[in-house]
Amino acid sequence: xxxxxxxxxxxxxxxxxxxxxxxxxxxxxxxxxxxxxxxxxxxxxxxxxxxxxxxxxxxxxxxxxxxxxxxxxxxxxxxxxxxxxxxxxxxxxxxxxxxxxxxxxxxxxxxxxxxxxxxxxxxxxxxxxxxxxxxxxxxxxxxxxxxxxxxxxxxxxxxxxxxxxxxxxxxxx
Amino acid sequence: xxxxxxxxxxxxxxxxxxxxxxxxxxxxxxxxxxxxxxxxxxxxxxxxxxxxxxxxxxxxxxxxxxxxxxxxxxxxxxxxxxxxxxxxxxxxxxxxxxxxxxxxxxxxxxxxxxxxxxxxxxxxxxxxxxxxxxxxxxxxx
Numbered sequence: 001x002x003x004x005x006x007x008x009x010x011x012x013x014x015x016x017x018x019x020x021x022x023x024x025x026x027x028x029x030x031x032x033x034x035x036x037x038x039x040x041x042x043x044x045x046x047x048x049x050x051x052x053x054x055x056x057x058x059x060x061x062x063x064x065x066x067x068x069x070x071x072x073x074x075x076x077x078x079x080x081x082x083x084x085x086x087x088x089x090x091x092x093x094x095x096x097x098x099x100x101x102x103x104x105x106x107x108x109x110x111x112x113x114x115x116x117x118x119x120x121x122x123x124x125x126x127x128x129x130x131x132x133x134x135x136x137x138x139x140x141x142x143x144x145x146x147x148x149x150x151x152x153x154x155x156x157x158x159x160x161x162x163x164x165x166x167x168x169x170x171x172x173x
Numbered sequence: 174x175x176x177x178x179x180x181x182x183x184x185x186x187x188x189x190x191x192x193x194x195x196x197x198x199x200x201x202x203x204x205x206x207x208x209x210x211x212x213x214x215x216x217x218x219x220x221x222x223x224x225x226x227x228x229x230x231x232x233x234x235x236x237x238x239x240x241x242x243x244x245x246x247x248x249x250x251x252x253x254x255x256x257x258x259x260x261x262x263x264x265x266x267x268x269x270x271x272x273x274x275x276x277x278x279x280x281x282x283x284x285x286x287x288x289x290x291x292x293x294x295x296x297x298x299x300x301x302x303x304x305x306x307x308x309x310x311x312x313x314x
Contacts, residue, residue: 017211043217046314049286050174052250054217054314064217112216 005119009111021112023056024069026084030100037093039086041066044112051090058115065093067136071109072122080122081142082107087135097137103127105141175286176243178253182228182235186256190225190307196314219311221290224256226306233296233304240294247289250313255283286313 005013012018023042040062043054047061054064065086072082084107086093097103105125108118122143129140165172178184196218202210228236240247254260262270262278271279290311297305 016208019213021213021216043215043314045217052175052286052313 009119012111022109023062023112024066024071024107024109025056025058025062025118026066026069027060027106028097028100028103029106030096030103032099032101033096033103036060037096038062039065041069056110056112056115058110059118065090069107071107071120072141079142079144080125081128081140081144083138083140086137086139094132094137097130097139098132100127105139107141174252176249176251178251179235179239179243182232182239183226184253184256185226186224187227187305190223190305191256192223194221196220217314219288219290219313222287222308222310222312224308224310226308227299228304228306230302230304233306236294236306240289244289247293250286250288252284252286255285258283285310287311288313 012020013022021042021044023040023044026037026039026041028037028039038060040056041064042056043064044056045054047053047055047057047063056062056064066084067087068083068085070082072080074080084105086097104123105127106121106123107125108121110118125141125143126145127139128142128145129138131138198213198215198218200212200214202212204210226236243249244251258281261281263281265271273279287310290309292307292309295307297307299305
């Protein structure tokens with residue numbers, strides 16, 4: 001695992017043209033899951049015909065089911081946080097995620113030509129908010145647990161401890 | 174297994190209505206000046222094919238049944254042979270067909286996994302007994 005990108009990867013990403021793909025891969029684990037969910041945001045190849053599934057073959061078969069995901073960046077002093085939208089829902093994803101008690105999410109970038117190397121891995125992220133609708137499941141993930149237990153505003157990026165006297169004394173005059 | 178194209182429905186696409194667009198899996202980023210940067214964002218993009226079939230009344234009915242029942246109205250993927258290459262002899266770089274030890278030509282086998290793309294099949298009448306179906310297919314990677 002690499003926290004800093006290898007020079008060869010950076011060169012490949014930023015050169016005039018590249019034939020390599022850079023999928024983001026997500027692994028969701030929970031004590032209630034029989035096996036971890038491996039998902040990706042990029043269709044690289046057909047994984048199976050029945051059912052028709054696309055995805056990325058790396059260390060695992062990552063299923064193409066994520067429509068929106070930004071790799072969370074590392075800013076000193078601020079939590080790692082991002083949101084991911086899982087589309088292409090299969091019924092078992094929904095029931096699995098709905099029944100998950102304390103899921104943990106790992107996100108990493110992979111270079112298509114080096115599928116076993118996870119780049120910028122973010123592991124052990126907590127799910128701080130979930131929205132289920134007919135079309136998709138949205139998960140907010142962070143390396144910090146939110147205060148309280150699943151309030152409606154957990155997807156709000158506002159961090160409660162910033163309102164405390166020690167962090168923001170001007171609010172408490 | 175995906176549904177197969179009906180064996181009793183000829184797959185002779187009209188030459189005039191056939192066009193094929195290669196899969197688009199690139200992301201081109203224009204620069205403020207100079208040539209654009211281009212990269213691959215997916216290696217599994219569908220290929221688009223427009224084709225038309227001229228069918229007799231009985232064949233048209235067969236196609237409609239295939240579309241409505243087997244494909245559930247154009248939802249399910251199906252397999253069909255690639256009309257460009259399937260069944261044609263393999264040609265050596267010298268221009269001669271490649272043969273088995275027994276002198277039988279080696280033929281190409283190429284199957285597509287396809288779905289009905291954005292537009293549903295469109296029927297028009299050619300003559301009293303002939304209909305033309307315009308199809309837009311996406312060939313799945």
